Amino acid sequence: MSQKVHFIAIGGSVMHNLAIALHRQGYQITGSDDEIYDPASSRLQKLGLLPAEIGWFPEKIHQGLDAVILGMHARKDNPELARAQELGIPIYSYPEYIYQQSQNKQRVVIAGSHGKTTITSIILHALRVNNRQFDYLVGAQLEGFETMVKLTKSAPLIVVEGDEYPASPTDLAPKFLHYHPHIALISGIAWDHYNVFPTWEGYVQQFEQLADSLSKSGVLVFDETDDMLDVIGKNERVDVRPVPYNVHPHKIVNGQTFLTTQAYGDVPLLIFGEHNMKNISGALAVCEEVGLTQEQFYRAIQTFKGAANRMETLAKNAHSAAFKDFAHAPSKVEATTKAAKSQFPARELVACVELHTFSSLNKNFLGQYAHKLDAADVAVVYYNPHTLAHKRLEPIEPEEVKAAFQRPSLEVFTDKDALQAFLTSLSWKNKNLLMMSSGTFGGLELKELASQIIT
Structure with missing residues (x-):
């Protein structure tokens, strides 16, 4: 029997991609939302997953569901959520659900105020060029990747772009804590989203929690040029290995950037900017942790064009x-x-x-x-x-x-x-x-x- 999963707020960027990923695995998917825009609308429609009517319908929630996934866009008093609680159906935020589905995988989480989409994208690109099997969740559409989420039974590794914002309307813990990573990368801390984190201290605390949550034999990869991260990264944690990184050596010749390496000479790039030279260093550190060689990484990075809407x-x-x-x-x-x-x-x-x-x-x-x-x-x-x-x-x-x-x-x-x-x-x-x-x-x-x- 295939699993039946209902999405409350199916139109969200990650939510609709997760719905598509599960549909492709043979799950029976239903969903609701009070607004669905493109590209979510046409992508769901193409696969027969677009709700017939806009709005919330408690009658869609029934005892035959295996799980309900609650999106951040729904409210605490959502009538479908109330019905699911009443019937005792398991309710997950999408980070919790992804963890449920990836407990037997090596979990890598890329966090930070900036650069996380690019770093995640570089890692996925390098893994794919080198024919590695992996699942993923990334916050932007990537060239050559059909969806922003892939979730399979067979992949031994999952790479997740994890953010610091609340997991769902009923769970205000940061999303990235729910993935329980074996390897976490933090790319930098710069206060933003004043409406969610009114103070700098409250914002920084989310990243401290992530670093402190790493289990034994965990790895913390961090940008040591970031003053706050230098402190967080170098805090003593029992059996957690710190891996600091900074700007990759590079040079610019006639408007093109080259990585300078001792073993492989100058490596030509399609992307540029000092922030991207840091992103490359962070991605390289993670790729080495999951078993790619430097040579494999430098070969792959030459064809990386950047994530959508990034430069x-x-x-x-x-x-x-x-x-x-x-x-x-x-x-x-x-x-x-x-x-x-x-x-x-x-x-x-x-x-x-x-x-x-x-x-x-x-x-x-x-x-x-x-x-x-x-x-x-x-x-x-x-x-x-x-x-x-x-x-x-x-x-x-x-x-x-x-x-x-x-x-x-x-x-x-x-x-x-x-x-x-x-x-x-x-x-x-x-x-x-x-x-x-x-x-x-x-x-x-x-x-x-x-x-x-x-x-």
């Missing part, structure tokens, strides 16, 4: 290029801006960031962006006043944004058409454009804009 090239010619990046938190904005400038030091850099998340639009948090765009020659910030109203936040004036970034020459826009007009008015000879956001710049067609200015 993606929108358009380029001989003297200019346009990139988009998911960077939105202060630490990411700084690292991405520096990377774009160092890769092309002879070109001017126009760096544009959208304030889109709850934290970035919060007056109490805005000061965290001070000097984060200093590497740019022209610095631009866009935000949409409707987003502030929608998130029920106090209005912000452009002058307050300039003061927070501590950059008097900062260009601030609240209208996407005005932003587009400004960018198209510039001369783009020997100039690069960098667009950074987890949003859409008010619906700006970035590819069209890029090809318009870089012709």
Whole structure:
């Protein structure tokens, strides 16, 4: 008999991918949600998993279910959840469920405020190039991987991108604690998500818990250039082996980055930026722990193109290029801006960031962006006043944004058409454009804009 599993909030990015992964294993999947957007909607529809109606239906919960998986998007008073509790059906957050399914596997968890998607992606790429069998959970769509989650009975290893946010509406413990890793990597700690962690101390504590939760013979891989991690990583833990890493030696020749290695010479890369040289070092350390050789890793890294929306090239010619990046938190904005400038030091850099998340639009948090765009020659910030109203936040004036970034020459826009007009008015000879956001710049067609200015 195949297992029957119901998803409450099936439209979530990991939730719908997990539903698809289980469906492919022969499980009988049902689900509900009060909103489902693409790509989740069309992917679920293609496999016959899209709920017939939007909303919550307690009648979908019945004694014949083996498990209910509860997504973070549902609320504590969800009627389907109440019914499942009433019937005594096992209820899991998705991290708990993934642990249940991977108790006999070697578990690797990649955590940290920044870089975790890229590090996880590099590890998966290296394992796949070297024909290793593995399961995974990653937070972005990767080229060559059909889904963001793979869960099988046979793979001896699972690699999980684990975050520090609550596991479900009824379980506020960080997701990464539920995976019980044998190997944990922490890539860096930079306070973000002010709405979930109101204080820096409360935020750091999540990562201390992860390090302290490692079992005997566990391995903690960490970025030793991060001041906070250097302390956490070097705390004495019985039978836990610390593996520090830092920036991989590299050089830039004519706008291309090469890793410099003693045994294998210069290794050409398709990605760049000092933050990515750290990501490569962390991924290499983990790959060695799970049995890949350095030679296997360096051969694989040459064909790694990066995760979706991470320093993606929108358009380029001989003297200019346009990139988009998911960077939105202060630490990411700084690292991405520096990377774009160092890769092309002879070109001017126009760096544009959208304030889109709850934290970035919060007056109490805005000061965290001070000097984060200093590497740019022209610095631009866009935000949409409707987003502030929608998130029920106090209005912000452009002058307050300039003061927070501590950059008097900062260009601030609240209208996407005005932003587009400004960018198209510039001369783009020997100039690069960098667009950074987890949003859409008010619906700006970035590819069209890029090809318009870089012709």
